[in-house]
Amino acid sequence: MRGHGEPDQVSATDGDGAPGMDVEPVGVDEMIRRDRVKAISDARKTARKARLEANDQKAKGEDDYGIRLYRAAVEGYLREVEPLFKKTETGRRLWDEKRYGVIQVTPQPEDFPGDTSATKQFEQKQIPIEGLNALFEMSPPFRMEFHYVKNGPGVLDRTSS
Numbered sequence: 187m188r189g190h191g192e193p194d195q196v197s198a199t200d201g202d203g204a205p206g207m208d209v210e211p212v213g214v215d216e217m218i219r220r221d222r223v224k225a226i227s228d229a230r231k232t233a234r235k236a237r238l239e240a241n242d243q244k245a246k247g248e249d250d251y252g253i254r255l256y257r258a259a260v261e262g263y264l265r266e267v268e269p270l271f272k273k274t275e276t277g278r279r280l281w282d283e284k285r286y287g288v289i290q291v292t293p294q295p296e297d298f299p300g301d302t303s304a305t306k307q308f309e310q311k312q313i314p315i316e317g318l319n320a321l322f323e324m325s326p327p328f329r330m331e332f333h334y335v336k337n338g339p340g341v342l343d344r345t346s347s
Contacts (some may be wrong), residue, residue, distance in 0.1 A: 229263040288312040
């Protein structure tokens with residue numbers, strides 16, 4: 187042991203008996219903490235890269251691929267930080283209860299071939315996003331059924347489920 191309060195140093199060799207670098211012993215808890223921090227950092231970097239790639243895909247007209255790529259990266263990041271959220275009451279509320287907004291769902295023009303006025307006659311449906319865990323409970327693409335019967339020019343009976 188060196189001076190009071192200084193950690194022991196272990197001298198390592200490079201395999202041929204020659205002195206190598208000094209290695210400081212690390213406890214298991216510290217190793218686990220370092221691994222968690224690295225995993226979170228890696229997941230964050232992956233999400234950042236995926237966001238840039240999603241923007242590139244959008245510019246190329248490949249929105250679906252970019253969105254799936256980015257969502258997967260964000261889910262990976264959130265799974266890494268999930269244990270941190272669950273350690274505090276505030277974190278648990280953010281994970282399970284906080285209302286982050288809604289996803290608006292409306293019929294798309296391609297759902298009504300030859301009748302572009304049809305989509306204007308439906309009200310949007312909303313899917314609430316409550317808690318970060320909602321991202322794992324919903325699977326995109328978000329779909330809802332909209333039914334319509336054309337009764338004449340510009341007149342629709344609409345139903346939805």
